[in-house]
Amino acid sequence: MSTQKTTYRSDLLGALHQGAEDLHAVGAIDEATLRRFDLTCLTPVEPLAPEAIRAIRERAQMSQSIFARALNVTTSLVSKWERGDSKPGGASLKLLSLAARKGIDAIL
Numbered sequence: 634m635s636t637q638k639t640t641y642r643s644d645l646l647g648a649l650h651q652g653a654e655d656l657h658a659v660g661a662i663d664e665a666t667l668r669r670f671d672l673t674c675l676t677p678v679e680p681l682a683p684e685a686i687r688a689i690r691e692r693a694q695m696s697q698s699i700f701a702r703a704l705n706v707t708t709s710l711v712s713k714w715e716r717g718d719s720k721p722g723g724a725s726l727k728l729l730s731l732a733a734r735k736g737i738d739a740i741l
Contacts, residue, residue, distance in 0.1 A: 640676040650674035678730045683717040689729060690715075693737035703741055704728050 641647035653670040656662045681689075690700045690711070697715070698708045704725055713719035721729055731739045 641674050642676055646674040678726055680720060681726065681729055681733070683715050685733065686711075686721070686729060687715045689733050689737075693732065695737070703737065 639647075639650075641650060650670050650673075653662060653667055653674075657664070657667045690697065693700065693703075695703070697711045701708045701711045704711070706725060710719065714721055728740050
């Protein structure tokens with residue numbers, strides 16, 4: 634498992650988020666409230682270059698068709714992403730980002 638530094642939109646939001654995590658740890662706020670803090674404080678998912686998408690798939694040792702099934706998209710779409718003809722967005726981009734940071738097992 635890789636360890637990646639959490640990035641925040643600003644230092645102030647970072648401190649606010651850390652406080653929310655501490656409150657969650659002692660049971661003062663619930664998981665849903667903590668996730669709302671995540672959405673507000675954490676840096677949004679960044680777009681991925683075609684080479685990065687291919688590297689994620691190759692690191693997972695998957696063919697395009699198996700990788701597509703893991704992401705619940707078509708093989709054609711994975712191919713378009715890797716060629717740069719199309720860009721992943723929404724849920725697909727989030728899943729790809731998770732796979733990049735934590736490995737393919739995080740989304741299977």
